[in-house]
Amino acid sequence: MRLLMCISCILFLYAxxxxxxxSMQQIHTGAKLYELHCSNCHxxxxxxxxxxxxxxxxxxxxxxxxxxxxCMIRHGMQGEIQVNGKTYNQKMPANDKLNEQDVLAICLYVxxxxxxxxxxxxxxxxxxxxxxxxxxxx
Amino acid sequence: MVACNQNKxxxxxxxxxxxxxxxxxxxxFVLVNQDGDTITEAFVKGKIYVADFFFTSCPTIxxxxxxxxxxxxxxxxGDPAFVLLSHTIDPEFDSIPLLKEYASRLGSDGKQWQFLxxxxxxxxxxxxxxYYATAMPDSxxxxxxxxxxxxILVDPKSRVRGVYNGTxxxxxxxxxxxxxILKSEKP
Numbered sequence: 001m002r003l004l005m006c007i008s009c010i011l012f013l014y015a016x017x018x019x020x021x022x023s024m025q026q027i028h029t030g031a032k033l034y035e036l037h038c039s040n041c042h043x044x045x046x047x048x049x050x051x052x053x054x055x056x057x058x059x060x061x062x063x064x065x066x067x068x069x070x071c072m073i074r075h076g077m078q079g080e081i082q083v084n085g086k087t088y089n090q091k092m093p094a095n096d097k098l099n100e101q102d103v104l105a106i107c108l109y110v111x112x113x114x115x116x117x118x119x120x121x122x123x124x125x126x127x128x129x130x131x132x133x134x135x136x137x138x
Numbered sequence: 139m140v141a142c143n144q145n146k147x148x149x150x151x152x153x154x155x156x157x158x159x160x161x162x163x164x165x166x167f168v169l170v171n172q173d174g175d176t177i178t179e180a181f182v183k184g185k186i187y188v189a190d191f192f193f194t195s196c197p198t199i200x201x202x203x204x205x206x207x208x209x210x211x212x213x214x215x216g217d218p219a220f221v222l223l224s225h226t227i228d229p230e231f232d233s234i235p236l237l238k239e240y241a242s243r244l245g246s247d248g249k250q251w252q253f254l255x256x257x258x259x260x261x262x263x264x265x266x267x268x269y270y271a272t273a274m275p276d277s278x279x280x281x282x283x284x285x286x287x288x289x290i291l292v293d294p295k296s297r298v299r300g301v302y303n304g305t306x307x308x309x310x311x312x313x314x315x316x317x318x319i320l321k322s323e324k325p
Contacts (some may be wrong), residue, residue, distance in 0.1 A: 039199045049201050050208060051243035093197050 030109025049063040052090050054083040056114040066119050069107045070126050071133035100130050119136055146319055147204045151298040163267045163296035169256040172237040176296045186220040186320050189290045191265050193228035200276050203304040211251050213314050222251040229255045289313055
């Protein structure tokens with residue numbers, strides 16, 4: 001039985017391309033980083049906190065601003081935003097200790113985990129977005 | 139399970155006085171709530187209450203604590219036996235209007251769940267000596283427990299009856315259970 005499981009695992013791994021495998025690893029890393037840096041506020045299930053901290057789970061704001069997600073994570077946010085018809089206005093702190101690969105991994109995880117249909121953005125475009133964040137977004 | 143709980147009594151925490159062997163109680167306090175009203179120990183007289191310490195701009199354990207306290211609130215809402223007191227430990231930043239907005243966005247009615255502020259030294263003293271030192275007499279680190287995320291259960295005679303990790307859903311489940319055990323306790 002164990003042998004059979006091993007064989008099916010190996011077959012499964014071979015069935016994935018290198019790119020897919022690396023993306024799976026990134027999502028796995030992203031999940032751990034999310035737990036460490038994001039889940040205190042947005043909660044492990046992405047449900048947020050009442051009217052204080054917006055949800056990520058099935059959030060229309062997240063879908064609409066998916067491309068800006070790396071900059072939001074890196075530099076934080078402030079001011080009013082509308083999420084699923086409700087207004088939120090709590091400052092989100094910057095995470096400038098996270099490196100580009102960390103931010104990328106969190107983005108891949110969040111976009112895979114919380115929208116109703118996973119959003120797939122190319123890693124290169126997300127990295128480019130981190131490098132081109134507006135400097136005044138603090 | 140239910141049968142066990144009916145027989146369960148909660149311990150009374152803190153040292154007994156060597157003079158008259160009464161238990162330690164939470165000292166009197168004068169604080170201000172989210173509406174600018176003065177709140178003293180008279181507000182919780184004869185009530186079972188849960189106290190915690192937080193600040194609105196805290197990105198670490200506070201949101202989890204508040205999510206858990208919201209769960210407690212939903213269980214006791216409308217029952218006049220219970221009150222919740224959340225104290226800010228950042229009174230310079232957490233102004234009364236800010237606390238008011240925080241409370242209402244969290245879903246508090248502003249009565250049964252109070253958000254309290256006051257003089258910084260007074261709040262820290264109340265937290266350390268009034269609540270946490272009674273709950274955890276072994277704590278030697280000054281200020282260490284103020285940020286610990288503990289929920290403190292206090293009985294109608296102002297005695298500390300339990301301390302629960304406010305970031306741990308299982309401990310908060312226990313707190314909710316213990317609130318009702320305390321309610322059924324004969325005075």
